[in-house]
Amino acid sequence: MTTNIRYKSRLMKSEDSEDKQYVGFATLPNQVHRKSVKKGFDFTLMVAGESGLGKSTLVNSLFLTDLYKDRKLLNAEERINQTVEITKHTVDIEEKGVKLKLTIVDTPGFGDAVNNNECWKPITDYIDQQFEQYFRDESGLNRKNILDNRVHCCLYFIPPFGHGLRPVDVEFMKALHEKVNIVPLISKADCLTPNEVKKLKDRVRDEIERFGIKVYQFPECDSDEEEEFKQMDKELKECTPFAVIGSNTVVEARGQRVRGRLYPWGIVEVENQSHCDFVKLRNILIRSHMHDLKDVTCDVHYENYRALCIQEMTSKLAQDNRTDSPLPILPLPTPDVETERLIKMKDEELKRMQEMLEKMQQQMHEKDQ
Amino acid sequence: MAATDVNIHPSEEMRTLSLSGHVGFDSLPDQLVSKSVSQGFSFNILCVGETGIGKSTLMNTLFNTTFENEEASHFKNGVHLRPRTYTLQESNVDLQLTIVDTVGFGDQVNKEESYKPIVDYIDAQFENFLEEELKIKRSLYNYHDSRIHICLYFIAPTGHSLKSLDLVTMKKLDSKVNIIPIIAKADTISKSELQKFKIKIMSELVSNGVQIYQFPTDDEAVAEINSSMNAHLPFAVIGSSEEVQIGNKMVRARQYPWGVVQVENESHCDFVKLREMLIRVNMLDLREQTHARHYELYRRCKLEEMGFKDTDPDSEPFSLQETYVAKRREFIGELQLKEEQMRQMFVNKVKETEAELKEKERELHERFEMLKRTHQEEKRNLEEKRRDLEEEMNTFNRRKVAAETLQSLQGSSALKKDKEKKT
Numbered sequence: 144m145t146t147n148i149r150y151k152s153r154l155m156k157s158e159d160s161e162d163k164q165y166v167g168f169a170t171l172p173n174q175v176h177r178k179s180v181k182k183g184f185d186f187t188l189m190v191a192g193e194s195g196l197g198k199s200t201l202v203n204s205l206f207l208t209d210l211y212k213d214r215k216l217l218n219a220e221e222r223i224n225q226t227v228e229i230t231k232h233t234v235d236i237e238e239k240g241v242k243l244k245l246t247i248v249d250t251p252g253f254g255d256a257v258n259n260n261e262c263w264k265p266i267t268d269y270i271d272q273q274f275e276q277y278f279r280d281e282s283g284l285n286r287k288n289i290l291d292n293r294v295h296c297c298l299y300f301i302p303p304f305g306h307g308l309r310p311v312d313v314e315f316m317k318a319l320h321e322k323v324n325i326v327p328l329i330s331k332a333d334c335l336t337p338n339e340v341k342k343l344k345d346r347v348r349d350e351i352e353r354f355g356i357k358v359y360q361f362p363e364c365d366s367d368e369e370e371e372f373k374q375m376d377k378e379l380k381e382c383t384p385f386a387v388i389g390s391n392t393v394v395e396a397r398g399q400r401v402r403g404r405l406y407p408w409g410i411v412e413v414e415n416q417s418h419c420d421f422v423k424l425r426n427i428l429i430r431s432h433m434h435d436l437k438d439v440t441c442d443v444h445y446e447n448y449r450a451l452c453i454q455e456m457t458s459k460l461a462q463d464n465r466t467d468s469p470l471p472i473l474p475l476p477t478p479d480v481e482t483e484r485l486i487k488m489k490d491e492e493l494k495r496m497q498e499m500l501e502k503m504q505q506q507m508h509e510k511d512q
Numbered sequence: 513m514a515a516t517d518v519n520i521h522p523s524e525e526m527r528t529l530s531l532s533g534h535v536g537f538d539s540l541p542d543q544l545v546s547k548s549v550s551q552g553f554s555f556n557i558l559c560v561g562e563t564g565i566g567k568s569t570l571m572n573t574l575f576n577t578t579f580e581n582e583e584a585s586h587f588k589n590g591v592h593l594r595p596r597t598y599t600l601q602e603s604n605v606d607l608q609l610t611i612v613d614t615v616g617f618g619d620q621v622n623k624e625e626s627y628k629p630i631v632d633y634i635d636a637q638f639e640n641f642l643e644e645e646l647k648i649k650r651s652l653y654n655y656h657d658s659r660i661h662i663c664l665y666f667i668a669p670t671g672h673s674l675k676s677l678d679l680v681t682m683k684k685l686d687s688k689v690n691i692i693p694i695i696a697k698a699d700t701i702s703k704s705e706l707q708k709f710k711i712k713i714m715s716e717l718v719s720n721g722v723q724i725y726q727f728p729t730d731d732e733a734v735a736e737i738n739s740s741m742n743a744h745l746p747f748a749v750i751g752s753s754e755e756v757q758i759g760n761k762m763v764r765a766r767q768y769p770w771g772v773v774q775v776e777n778e779s780h781c782d783f784v785k786l787r788e789m790l791i792r793v794n795m796l797d798l799r800e801q802t803h804a805r806h807y808e809l810y811r812r813c814k815l816e817e818m819g820f821k822d823t824d825p826d827s828e829p830f831s832l833q834e835t836y837v838a839k840r841r842e843f844i845g846e847l848q849l850k851e852e853q854m855r856q857m858f859v860n861k862v863k864e865t866e867a868e869l870k871e872k873e874r875e876l877h878e879r880f881e882m883l884k885r886t887h888q889e890e891k892r893n894l895e896e897k898r899r900d901l902e903e904e905m906n907t908f909n910r911r912k913v914a915a916e917t918l919q920s921l922q923g924s925s926a927l928k929k930d931k932e933k934k935t
Contacts, residue, residue: 304669411770
């Protein structure tokens with residue numbers, strides 16, 4: 144029997160003569176799908192950037208909900224010495240039976256004070272804290288219900304009013320690019336004409352490369368994918384950083400009700416590809432790369448943190464004369480304390496001998512004279 | 513010079529007379545106008561705002577010309593002020609326009625010192641004018657007035673409120689210069705958000721006691737328009753260096769995929785209002801306010817610092833001359849004291865070096881004496897040796913002579929013997 148369902152194996156019947164040599168593990172994707180739907184997904188998204196760049200509006204537009212109903216914005220005088228806070232909003236949303244536990248981590252106060260030295264420190268501390276907590280849970284005895292609070296993706300909002308990246312942007316991204324996937328966005332793109340958008344994107348891409356910032360790279364598509372897919376992928380990569388517009392309001396445009404912004408000179412539609420890259424961002428973030436973001440967080444950033452943590456722990460323990468640790472110490476290529484001491488002694492001896500040699504040479508020289 | 517107040521007492525005789533013919537002094541304003549036109553006008557604008565917020569574009573749009581300008585980078589170490597002077601001409605009126613740009617404002621991570629270069633620049637211009645005013649031989653007529661007449665403060669269109677840097681900077685500047693706040697890049701805010709934003713900004717300015725420039729409402733000719741404009745502050749402006757064809761005209765506009773924003777369209781932005789207020793109506797008033805209010809405040813503070821007062825402790829009008837003479841005496845006294853100190857130091861130093869040199873001289877003498885003594889001793893030794901040697905020589909000679917004589921005697925005796933033998 145031929146069917147047009149994705150998983151042809153769904154209608155496997157044992158008395159079908161065609162499937163005599165059919166083992167049946169082709170149903171694995173099926174099983175994965177069923178189990179994951181049952182388990183539900185979780186995703187932690189962090190938004191960072193100065194006040195007034197449209198972060199909350201964009202989050203609302205992305206997930207089509209209103210997460211920021213009653214928030215209080217500070218006045219300018221209160222913000223002169225503001226410190227950065229970390230706020231978390233968790234919502235459970237469901238679509239076609241698939242449940243998603245979405246956590247949005249917001250960073251109010253970032254870049255708002257007059258003196259913004261190290262204003263990213265609370266953010267890096269928070270990310271490290273989540274890693275540490277997961278590390279502890281993972282190494283614990285009861286690993287059934289680990290809560291994964293690690294930040295999977297950080298959307299960084301670049302203001303469109305300048306000529307490119309500013310020092311605070313560069314510093315922030317450099318402090319975080321090895322801890323979390325950074326996706327830079329150009330916010331409030333409705334103040335840039337198409338030429339200006341292109342110029343700014345090129346500028347930002349150049350500066351990111353020049354300063355050595357490692358932003359999230361979309362995975363290369365396999366060489367056996369269709370041409371159309373490859374073309375789309377290439378276009379996507381050339382479009383970064385995405386220039387986005389968000390909107391909390393629904394307006395009437397061309398006979399339809401769409402999310403957009405109403406101006407006296409026209410209507411900006413959020414979901415119109417020729418107006419902004421919002422659709423591309425949504426596809427990347429939610430529809431195609433959400434799981435990849437999670438994987439990179441687990442496999443790359445978390446593993447880096449873990450290795451660093453363990454190294455520090457073992458060297459610290461070695462200094463404290465090897466007390467019993469609750470964690471199994473893995474054999475790591477850290478130099479032993481004994482060998483280090485020997486090496487030091489040998490170094491000193493060498494130095495002494497060199498000095499003596501020099502003295503003797505000098506004496507001989509004088510004698511000759 | 514003592515300030516003499518002219519009080520018009522009702523008891524004094526001041527009569528108003530009516531003229532019986534045309535005298536002609538109603539041409540005085542015209543004379544003034546022709547004089548000022550021939551003199552030319554000068555106007556100085558200070559643009560304060562973040563890099564890339566549209567200051568240069570707005571200046572180009574406002575004066576309908578292109579001032580050459582390179583794009584600034586975001587990575588400057590501090591805030592620099594860049595003044596540029598241009599000469600513009602319209603009809604028969606010459607305008608010397610100076611535009612001062614703040615380069616690097618708002619870019620640093622730590623912005624606590626950002627306002628200082630701006631305040632220093634404004635004070636420096638006031639200082640120059642004050643110096644010129646206090647000179648003995650002065651030429652205020654020809655003086656190029658570089659004091660800032662207007663500061664346009666560019667607010668970023670976040671849509672929420674002022675930034676903390678904006679508040680701090682405006683508070684420092686409001687007593688030194690006329691400030692007009694404007695919302696830059698206003699094509700990113702929709703109409704409803706704009707209303708809320710403007711109200712929020714004004715309330716924040718008021719609650720923090722920032723005094724922005726109010727358009728004057730005491731002159732009836734312009735009172736109405738000025739008071740209505742005061743309600744529209746801060747102006748939401750858009751600038752553009754490109755022109756787009758609308759209908760059959762080329763207008764300054766920005767072309768988006770969703771529409772065209774026209775700069776001179778009053779329903780799109782407040783650019784026309786800004787131009788009206790800044791250039792066409794209130795330019796002169798801005799200059800006068802700068803001179804009458806801000807400059808006078810600066811002058812008063814500066815002179816009080818120097819010790820001048822308007823009235824004595826006895827409330828008698830103080831003479832500037834007397835204060836000046838007193839100050840001068842003080843200053844000269846200080847100078848003399850300093851001279852004395854320096855002279856003392858010099859004398860001390862000379863004494864020290866002299867003492868050192870004397871020591872050295874003494875040492876040298878001693879050595880010389882010693883050398884002389886050793887020399888003499890050696891000479892004596894040598895003399896002795898010579899004498900000894902001479903004596904030896906003498907004895908040797910004597911012995912030689914003796915030996916010779918003996919030999920010769922022996923020889924001669926031998927000869928004699930031989931001779932005797934032979935004979």
